[in-house]
Amino acid sequence: MHSYQEEFHPPERLLLGPGPSNVNPRVLKAMGAPLLGHLDPAFLRVMDDVKEMLRLVFQTGNIITFPVSGTGSAGIETAMVNVLEAGDTAVVGVNGYFGDRMAQIAERCGATVHRVETEWGYPLDPAAVRAELAKHPKVKAVGMIHAETSTGVLSPVAEIAEIVHAHDALLIVDAVTSLGGIEVAVDEWGVDICYSGTQKCLGCPPGLAPVTMSPRAEEVLTTRKTPVQSWYLDLSLLRSYWSNTRAYHHTAPISMIYGLREGLRVVLEEGLEARYQRHARNAAGLRAGLEALGLRLFAQEDARLNTLTSVRIPEGVSDTNVRGTLLKEHGIEIGGGLGPVAGKAWRIGLMGENSKPAAVLTLLSALEKILPQEGYEVAQGQGVGAAEQKLGEP
Amino acid sequence: MHSYQEEFHPPERLLLGPGPSNVNPRVLKAMGAPLLGHLDPAFLRVMDDVKEMLRLVFQTGNIITFPVSGTGSAGIETAMVNVLEAGDTAVVGVNGYFGDRMAQIAERCGATVHRVETEWGYPLDPAAVRAELAKHPKVKAVGMIHAETSTGVLSPVAEIAEIVHAHDALLIVDAVTSLGGIEVAVDEWGVDICYSGTQKCLGCPPGLAPVTMSPRAEEVLTTRKTPVQSWYLDLSLLRSYWSNTRAYHHTAPISMIYGLREGLRVVLEEGLEARYQRHARNAAGLRAGLEALGLRLFAQEDARLNTLTSVRIPEGVSDTNVRGTLLKEHGIEIGGGLGPVAGKAWRIGLMGENSKPAAVLTLLSALEKILPQEGYEVAQGQGVGAAEQKLGEP
Numbered sequence: 061m062h063s064y065q066e067e068f069h070p071p072e073r074l075l076l077g078p079g080p081s082n083v084n085p086r087v088l089k090a091m092g093a094p095l096l097g098h099l100d101p102a103f104l105r106v107m108d109d110v111k112e113m114l115r116l117v118f119q120t121g122n123i124i125t126f127p128v129s130g131t132g133s134a135g136i137e138t139a140m141v142n143v144l145e146a147g148d149t150a151v152v153g154v155n156g157y158f159g160d161r162m163a164q165i166a167e168r169c170g171a172t173v174h175r176v177e178t179e180w181g182y183p184l185d186p187a188a189v190r191a192e193l194a195k196h197p198k199v200k201a202v203g204m205i206h207a208e209t210s211t212g213v214l215s216p217v218a219e220i221a222e223i224v225h226a227h228d229a230l231l232i233v234d235a236v237t238s239l240g241g242i243e244v245a246v247d248e249w250g251v252d253i254c255y256s257g258t259q260k261c262l263g264c265p266p267g268l269a270p271v272t273m274s275p276r277a278e279e280v281l282t283t284r285k286t287p288v289q290s291w292y293l294d295l296s297l298l299r300s301y302w303s304n305t306r307a308y309h310h311t312a313p314i315s316m317i318y319g320l321r322e323g324l325r326v327v328l329e330e331g332l333e334a335r336y337q338r339h340a341r342n343a344a345g346l347r348a349g350l351e352a353l354g355l356r357l358f359a360q361e362d363a364r365l366n367t368l369t370s371v372r373i374p375e376g377v378s379d380t381n382v383r384g385t386l387l388k389e390h391g392i393e394i395g396g397g398l399g400p401v402a403g404k405a406w407r408i409g410l411m412g413e414n415s416k417p418a419a420v421l422t423l424l425s426a427l428e429k430i431l432p433q434e435g436y437e438v439a440q441g442q443g444v445g446a447a448e449q450k451l452g453e454p
Numbered sequence: 455m456h457s458y459q460e461e462f463h464p465p466e467r468l469l470l471g472p473g474p475s476n477v478n479p480r481v482l483k484a485m486g487a488p489l490l491g492h493l494d495p496a497f498l499r500v501m502d503d504v505k506e507m508l509r510l511v512f513q514t515g516n517i518i519t520f521p522v523s524g525t526g527s528a529g530i531e532t533a534m535v536n537v538l539e540a541g542d543t544a545v546v547g548v549n550g551y552f553g554d555r556m557a558q559i560a561e562r563c564g565a566t567v568h569r570v571e572t573e574w575g576y577p578l579d580p581a582a583v584r585a586e587l588a589k590h591p592k593v594k595a596v597g598m599i600h601a602e603t604s605t606g607v608l609s610p611v612a613e614i615a616e617i618v619h620a621h622d623a624l625l626i627v628d629a630v631t632s633l634g635g636i637e638v639a640v641d642e643w644g645v646d647i648c649y650s651g652t653q654k655c656l657g658c659p660p661g662l663a664p665v666t667m668s669p670r671a672e673e674v675l676t677t678r679k680t681p682v683q684s685w686y687l688d689l690s691l692l693r694s695y696w697s698n699t700r701a702y703h704h705t706a707p708i709s710m711i712y713g714l715r716e717g718l719r720v721v722l723e724e725g726l727e728a729r730y731q732r733h734a735r736n737a738a739g740l741r742a743g744l745e746a747l748g749l750r751l752f753a754q755e756d757a758r759l760n761t762l763t764s765v766r767i768p769e770g771v772s773d774t775n776v777r778g779t780l781l782k783e784h785g786i787e788i789g790g791g792l793g794p795v796a797g798k799a800w801r802i803g804l805m806g807e808n809s810k811p812a813a814v815l816t817l818l819s820a821l822e823k824i825l826p827q828e829g830y831e832v833a834q835g836q837g838v839g840a841a842e843q844k845l846g847e848p
Contacts, residue, residue: 064503064719068712070490080489080708088486091709095474095659096464097787109458129661130524130686133704137686165685259705265489267523267661267707289683291559292524292531308792310527311653313661314474315485316710318462325458393491398702 077395080259090322113324120246124273132257135269146170152203153184157210184215207238212370221250241367252277263412264323339366349447471789474653484716507718514640518667526651529663540564547578551604578609601632606764615644635761646671657806658717733760743841
């Protein structure tokens with residue numbers, strides 16, 4: 061008997077890691093609808109709906125606004141390959157794992173990449189970006205992570221955009237852990253390329269990377285000297301596929317697009333502002349609870365994400381024991397640290413559907429049971445009580 | 455009222471185009487299961503099951519055998535970027551649209567690509583491949599399309615593999631429209647990289663590209679001079695993510711992987727041999743019916759696919775009228791021609807779930823009603839009868 065011969069029934073999980081998050085049942089139901097051909101008029105309407113809703117969520121009028129058929133990481137690569145050519149110069153803000161990944165991907169485009177290194181746990185400093193830009197005569201693009209999933213840190217996009225544009229460069233922003241949970245105002249802030257993933261605050265399964273590109277960046281794409289090195293992620297081809305000409309490129313992942321359509325409907329029914337406030341309120345409750353347990357938050361105080369909270373693992377407490385017990389005995393997933401923070405911090409996501417008081421209280425209650433088993437004494441109700449109080453504030 | 459404000463209910467379609475095909479309800483149900491984290495032990499077992507089943511379907515023992523998180527087109531790119539570096543030489547057999555695409559993607563890797571051009575409708579000629587290889591001292595890889603989706607033509611892989619290996623090159627094979635419907639024997643034939651898509655004969659929605667890579671190709675990957683230009687499709691990173699080390703790379707598209715697991719279970723429950731025979735039988739029925747209507751098949755007689763049948767549009771008959779009426783009045787999708795065959799041929803897929811007598815008869819019956827409206831006279835039952843007879847043969 062092979063294990064694949066058995067039907068699979070996933071155990072029930074409360075997904076409070078860095079993503080995926082649990083999704084609204086409406087999204088799963090939408091994905092179960094019968095398939096359509098990707099050039100069927102009925103499916104073309106679905107594509108149009110998705111474009112229209114993504115523009116609202118990104119707060120943009122950009123023509124190029126659609127999901128790329130890959131995960132959030134394909135979004136990073138899409139942003140980089142479309143504007144960077146061999147010999148170009150780029151600057152990337154690196155204040156965590158994903159900034160580093162962005163820099164690596166830019167290097168694979170043949171660009172010379174200058175990193176603005178920032179200590180993990182701190183936001184990217186606009187002054188440091190300005191100083192780096194002043195060192196190089198011709199920077200084509202600056203990349204930064206809006207919400208660093210590895211540290212739980214928010215960086216200031218609008219302020220950096222101004223500096224970047226003063227140097228006539230494009231600003232590329234990773235909004236994987238912010239879009240749909242924290243405001244992302246592409247046009248107002250002056251972002252040239254922004255991408256995200258579906259499995260975080262948009263409340264869908266992983267598999268698609270919503271991308272938007274400003275007319276200024278589109279001009280750079282159109283006038284580049286060499287073809288985009290990735291045929292699959294070439295926005296000049298994808299632009300035609302997603303436009304009214306519907307020039308055949310690849311076969312869109314129909315079921316995932318159905319799901320994204322429904323996920324975006326859920327987002328817009330709630331309203332963006334209400335959604336941001338919900339994420340802020342529940343994150344504040346979680347932070348209050350964790351601090352009441354004596355735990356120290358990892359991210360700098362005024363730069364903490366409302367979608368993902370990073371917290372230092374107390375001295376003497378085993379990372380793997382705690383996460384293992386949470387998963388096995390409580391059905392709760394939280395994330396471990398990445399890179400230099402591995403074993404030193406936990407990452408707790410409250411994203412999309414899971415940004416709710418019940419998730420906050422369930423997790424804190426479980427930690428109150430588990431931490432004493434690790435020799436870290438806390439009283440029952442110590443964290444839950446503080447969170448409840450915070451959540452109850454007007 | 456925006457159209458996205460309404461719930462979406464796709465119209466019912468019989469998908470007989472080049473893909474996607476309709477999927478087994480078990481697959482859609484599996485995709486609706488609650489999400490797991492991508493590093494959850496329960497999900498890791500799902501990944502292991504998928505790898506094990508894909509090895510059976512590809513008929514290979516290759517360690518690198520897993521789905522890449524993109525559509526079939528991402529499979530082409532994966533194959534190319536992992537072995538080709540700037541300055542390399544490649545040979546690509548071009549006997550249709552997808553051979554041309556493969557060549558284009560190889561060129562975007564910085565390789566010099568020599569095309570073995572073959573008339574559309576005919577298979578790639580092993581002698582022509584041999585002759586092309588003899589012209590170039592150092593060819594790193596040869597690419598070919600096993601089942602050309604644009605023409606409905608099957609090309610001989612095993613024979614070409616022998617020639618390619620005699621020249622110490624790698625053989626890359628596109629099995630998008632064959633895997634799961636027509637035999638693909640990776641190890642026995644000596645294929646070095648093979649990729650497919652999920653939305654054709656594997657009976658799943660589009661969105662994943664199963665890929666397999668031989669130890670010989672893996673050696674080329676490991677010893678390359680420059681990093682793979684695509685970080686997202688870098689098999690040296692994906693290999694670790696899909697191995698027991700589970701080194702974090704991207705977030706696997708959980709729901710799609712659930713669906714692929716169930717789709718592969720359906721394939722193996724039927725049995726590969728039975729499945730190939732089913733595709734052969736139903737394709738023979740369709741061909742008999744079309745020919746009984748006086749239509750001429752496009753692909754060369756002894757090289758016709760059992761998964762996709764191409765047929766010439768008769769003089770005076772409107773491509774768009776016929777396909778439009780099929781879709782609107784009968785809920786049947788068939789494919790138009792691509793590139794030079796646009797407006798000249800239809801492409802009819804009988805793949806996975808849809809390789810069944812009911813699909814053959816439903817389509818032929820509809821054509822018998824529609825063609826006379828276009829001034830092409832056929833009698834009712836003329837095609838259906840011939841198909842029924844052929845389908846009834848032992």
